[in-house]
Amino acid sequence: MVELETNRGVIVLELHAEKAPKTVANFLAYARDGFFADTIFHRIIDGFMIQGGGFETDLRQKPTRPPIDNEANNGLRNSRGTIAMARTSDPHSATSQFFINVADNDFLNFTAPTSTGWGYCVFGQVSEGMEVVDTIKGAPTTSRGGYQDVPASDVIITAVRVV
Amino acid sequence: MAQAFIADLHLTAERPEAIGLLQQFLEQAQGRIETLYILGDLFEYWVGDDGAEEPEFAPVISALRRATDAGLAIAVMHGNRDFLLGSDFAKRSGCRLLEDPTPLSLYGVPTILSHGDALCTDDHDYLALRTQMRDPLWQRRVLSRPLSERIAMAHALRHESGQATYAKDAAILDVNPGAVTALLDRHRALRLIHGHTHRPGIYPAASGSGQATRIVVGDWYEGSSILTVGPCGQKLTPVADFLGAVADVISGENE
Numbered sequence: 119m120v121e122l123e124t125n126r127g128v129i130v131l132e133l134h135a136e137k138a139p140k141t142v143a144n145f146l147a148y149a150r151d152g153f154f155a156d157t158i159f160h161r162i163i164d165g166f167m168i169q170g171g172g173f174e175t176d177l178r179q180k181p182t183r184p185p186i187d188n189e190a191n192n193g194l195r196n197s198r199g200t201i202a203m204a205r206t207s208d209p210h211s212a213t214s215q216f217f218i219n220v221a222d223n224d225f226l227n228f229t230a231p232t233s234t235g236w237g238y239c240v241f242g243q244v245s246e247g248m249e250v251v252d253t254i255k256g257a258p259t260t261s262r263g264g265y266q267d268v269p270a271s272d273v274i275i276t277a278v279r280v281v
Numbered sequence: 282m283a284q285a286f287i288a289d290l291h292l293t294a295e296r297p298e299a300i301g302l303l304q305q306f307l308e309q310a311q312g313r314i315e316t317l318y319i320l321g322d323l324f325e326y327w328v329g330d331d332g333a334e335e336p337e338f339a340p341v342i343s344a345l346r347r348a349t350d351a352g353l354a355i356a357v358m359h360g361n362r363d364f365l366l367g368s369d370f371a372k373r374s375g376c377r378l379l380e381d382p383t384p385l386s387l388y389g390v391p392t393i394l395s396h397g398d399a400l401c402t403d404d405h406d407y408l409a410l411r412t413q414m415r416d417p418l419w420q421r422r423v424l425s426r427p428l429s430e431r432i433a434m435a436h437a438l439r440h441e442s443g444q445a446t447y448a449k450d451a452a453i454l455d456v457n458p459g460a461v462t463a464l465l466d467r468h469r470a471l472r473l474i475h476g477h478t479h480r481p482g483i484y485p486a487a488s489g490s491g492q493a494t495r496i497v498v499g500d501w502y503e504g505s506s507i508l509t510v511g512p513c514g515q516k517l518t519p520v521a522d523f524l525g526a527v528a529d530v531i532s533g534e535n536e
Contacts, residue, residue: 225421264409
């Protein structure tokens with residue numbers, strides 16, 4: 119279990135190490151390093167997802183570890199309350215950024231091992247604090263520092279504890 | 282043979298004359314042009330490759346297919362309007378998709394191809410929108426919507442974008458000279474070819490490697506614009522003068 123402490127409350131995550139071993143190991147490595155402390159949820163789209171784990175409060179991107187293999191073909195679905203890895207258009211490019219689905223986003227699931235079919239790897243589930251996620255998803259957003267859907271006031275991850 | 286560069290055709294069913302001009306040009310290009318580079322905004326909008334059979338797009342796809350089947354190589358870069366062009370479009374049309382920016386050596390001159398919108402760094406609102414539109418997560422969400430809904434969204438976006446453009450200072454909508462220099466220097470290039478700004482011309486540009494050139498190919502709204510480059514030079518002309526331009530850049534009668 120992992121506790122994501124934010125300035126809006128605590129989100130508890132249950133990770134699926136058996137289904138997404140590399141992704142979970144990667145996430146835990148960042149968590150144990152203290153990498154996530156003082157990063158923000160930099161992209162919030164109500165009805166879709168909240169994304170974080172890569173930017174500091176001034177929207178500066180943090181240097182990351184090398185990218186990991188995409189394990190989205192593990193049968194886990196991008197349902198409301200799941201956590202998945204964000205990435206670029208390269209399917210195997212996830213590093214530290216993740217998102218929490220706030221709706222059933224079936225179109226993000228794996229369909230084929232192709233550039234458009236790989237989908238997004240789910241590796242855990244919110245087990246407590248979904249009301250915190252729902253508060254965050256409703257936060258007012260703005261356009262800032264070259265990005266859209268940035269929360270008008272920072273949603274900060276203050277600490278991540280592996281328990 | 283020569284190479285040709287066009288951009289900002291903004292093809293829609295509303296301007297059949299532009300589609301006709303492209304069809305005619307593609308026939309003329311065969312055997313004269315080795316690769317045709319389309320540097321963004323071939324289409325006024327593109328709602329996903331599953332829309333390729335819409336009457337609006339189908340004639341263009343078939344014209345591209347005829348040309349590529351006949352041996353003309355066509356490389357297509359995403360513009361700010363048709364950023365959803367994907368691998369299925371490439372398969373159907375026989376074109377290959379180009380990264381933005383793409384470096385290439387063009388008759389010995391290190392050259393960069395770009396659509397140009399990413400160089401308009403003074404337009405902060407637009408850059409934020411661009412980042413979102415290029416985000417694969419966002420794209421995947423858009424593409425999951427029904428085709429009819431995406432078409433309606435595209436029409437709404439076109440309307441909004443038109444209004445935003447009219448309201449903005451002209452200087453903001455041009456490329457930022459510093460961004461141009463940075464791009465040239467990153468690739469050690471001496472020539473940049475782009476579209477997007479709708480200000481066709483051959484302009485000097487500063488670069489760390491010496492005097493560079495920035496060539497802007499114009500749009501196909503009122504007129505048309507094409508850059509033809511060959512072993513003996515380059516010519517930026519309307520499409521109607523393409524045959525003369527090819528002869529000049531190949532035979533050396535370029536000024």
